[in-house]
Amino acid sequence: MTVRIGIIGAGIMGTDHARTLQRSVSGATVTAVADPVQDRARAVAVETGARCFSSAEELIASPFVDAVLIASHDSAHAEQVIGCLEHRKPVLCEKPLAPTVRECQDLVDRQNAITGGIPLISVGFMRRFHPGYRELKARLEEGVVGQALMVLSSHRNVTTSPGGDSASTITNSGIHEIDITAWLLNSAIESVSWHAPRTTALDSSRQDPQVLHLRTADGVLTSVDVFLNARYGYDVRCEVVGETGTVELARPHLTTTSRGLTESRSYAADWRPVFADAYRLQSQAWIDALISGTRPPLATAEDALAATRVAQALVASMNSGGATITINHPQPTVEGSSAGGKLERTPTHVR
Numbered sequence: 001m002t003v004r005i006g007i008i009g010a011g012i013m014g015t016d017h018a019r020t021l022q023r024s025v026s027g028a029t030v031t032a033v034a035d036p037v038q039d040r041a042r043a044v045a046v047e048t049g050a051r052c053f054s055s056a057e058e059l060i061a062s063p064f065v066d067a068v069l070i071a072s073h074d075s076a077h078a079e080q081v082i083g084c085l086e087h088r089k090p091v092l093c094e095k096p097l098a099p100t101v102r103e104c105q106d107l108v109d110r111q112n113a114i115t116g117g118i119p120l121i122s123v124g125f126m127r128r129f130h131p132g133y134r135e136l137k138a139r140l141e142e143g144v145v146g147q148a149l150m151v152l153s154s155h156r157n158v159t160t161s162p163g164g165d166s167a168s169t170i171t172n173s174g175i176h177e178i179d180i181t182a183w184l185l186n187s188a189i190e191s192v193s194w195h196a197p198r199t200t201a202l203d204s205s206r207q208d209p210q211v212l213h214l215r216t217a218d219g220v221l222t223s224v225d226v227f228l229n230a231r232y233g234y235d236v237r238c239e240v241v242g243e244t245g246t247v248e249l250a251r252p253h254l255t256t257t258s259r260g261l262t263e264s265r266s267y268a269a270d271w272r273p274v275f276a277d278a279y280r281l282q283s284q285a286w287i288d289a290l291i292s293g294t295r296p297p298l299a300t301a302e303d304a305l306a307a308t309r310v311a312q313a314l315v316a317s318m319n320s321g322g323a324t325i326t327i328n329h330p331q332p333t334v335e336g337s338s339a340g341g342k343l344e345r346t347p348t349h350v351r
């Protein structure tokens with residue numbers, strides 16, 4: 001059985017997903033690509049042997065597409081996910097599901113109304129599939145450092161791409177930290193505050209770096225610096241400090257060189273090499289679930305709604321000089337919703 005995938009968005013991530021699905025994921029084939037920039041779509045279509053579509057709507061409706069992967073601009077996600085729901089097609093949407101709580105809530109409600117609770121929407125919080133984060137979570141659950149007390153994390157990029165601002169640092173980048181913190185600690189984030197040191201002179205589009213404080217329901221305090229113009233390399237750190245020790249994610253170095261009485265390490269320029277395994281494992285898990293008709297073990301629309309609620313609270317804190325904001329999660333959303341289990345029906349059109 002092969003799942004025919006249509007990719008919306010042929011930028012950095014759409015191209016990366018298309019290559020991974022075509023070359024490294026069994027049971028998947030890329031049959032369609034759409035992007036408003038036709039040359040980009042054509043390049044990915046030629047590389048993967050897919051058809052090129054001029055619009056996302058046409059791609060979603062195509063009889064050659066069983067399931068859709070959305071890697072377009074964050075602001076286009078909601079409308080495209082709605083198209084997938086209307087055609088009853090499973091969709092893996094890159095994070096954030098949508099930048100606002102209103103849009104995420106609307107998608108959750110529509111999914112419930114259209115499918116009666118069968119999840120068609122999965123969300124690309126790929127860190128949940130990163131072997132390092134998975135091992136870190138397993139160590140915590142084994143209790144090797146006792147109860148977690150605090151988490152110290154960093155999210156550093158080399159440079160920003162044009163078009164963002166201080167809020168999108170949170171809704172596009174910081175949102176990974178929000179999702180992974182709640183997932184690691186298995187506890188919803190209940191209150192947040194936003195802090196800013198002196199800003200770098202190298203980017204006038206936003207406050208950079210930003211320091212986010214996240215307090216989970218279990219009382220663990222997480223402090224994460226999100227620094228998108230760190231220049232030195234792509235770097236993600238996470239240390240959980242427990243009662244009897246600490247567990248830390250291995251640092252994302254590509255190589256270590258020893259010469260001239262010195263040891264030096266090289267960094268990746270962006271997240272793709274660091275999280276290549278995570279993207280592949282996430283896509284494989286999605287495809288396996290579509291083929292077997294089981295619930296995809298990826299982040300759900302409800303998980304994404306919870307993350308966007310926290311992101312929006314951080315933006316509110318930013319706009320009010322760093323006030324502590326309490327988040328009201330109407331239902332427990334972490335973990336439970338993405339548990340395994342048989343679906344009542346398999347996705348349509350899967351060959």
Ligand code: ISE
Binds near residue numbers: 157173176
């Ligand atoms: C980007 O959109 C990602 O998803 C990367 O994982 C993240 O590190 C980066 O900061 C985001 O801009």
